[in-house]
Amino acid sequence: MRYAILSDIHANLEALRAVLDDARDRVDAILCLGDVVGYGAEPEGCIELVAERCQAVVAGNHEHAAAGLMTLEWFNPYARAAAEWTRRRLDDDHRAWLAALPLLREFEEATLVHASPQQPDDWEYVISAEDGYRAFASFTTRLCFVGHSHLPGVWVQGSWGRSHAAGAVDVALEPGCRYLVNVGSVGQPRDRDPRAAWVLWDAEAKRVSVRRVPYDVMATRSRIVAAGLPTFLADRLGEGR
């Protein structure tokens, strides 16, 4: 089986559609690591596409914020404004769908979780080498896929030791090794590459790689501005920051 793993779509429907197009002939199933909503102007369209196309979905902090399951006091002003806008905009059905998502799921050989698997609803980022090495004790599957930082990266643990690489991911899965992969962000990349990111996990070829897909950034930016969301949320998309 081949899987697409998507995270941090952030109500960016243009980016989500481009990624689904790119994945169509490459994968058998689609998995989603949360933050479907928040920041962008098209939460309903993204929720509906994810609900229809994804075989497994876990909740991100923006799901919990929009569903009213957490306080917004730890959010920065932009995230808070977007979360409040999203909460007002969604109807009860959409909010109920978000609220019902699990924090963590095991799927085949992989654990799916938005932030660190250590305590998923503490929403800890997995960015540094140490963040990732610490997380291996908190899942039992061979692979674990995370999002949340919007920065792709991979951590490997084997009998020979361990390694970490930030940025573009393209790894062959070796026998006896375990892997933690940050899949990056579909709808708001922050690694200075504005193209949408998603991960292709090919269980037969034993390979995990990040793919980058261009999408109509200008269309997404104008929808964010037209919705009255902070213009910073539109501007950052063009720079991937």
Ligand code: ZN
């Ligand atoms: Zn996010």
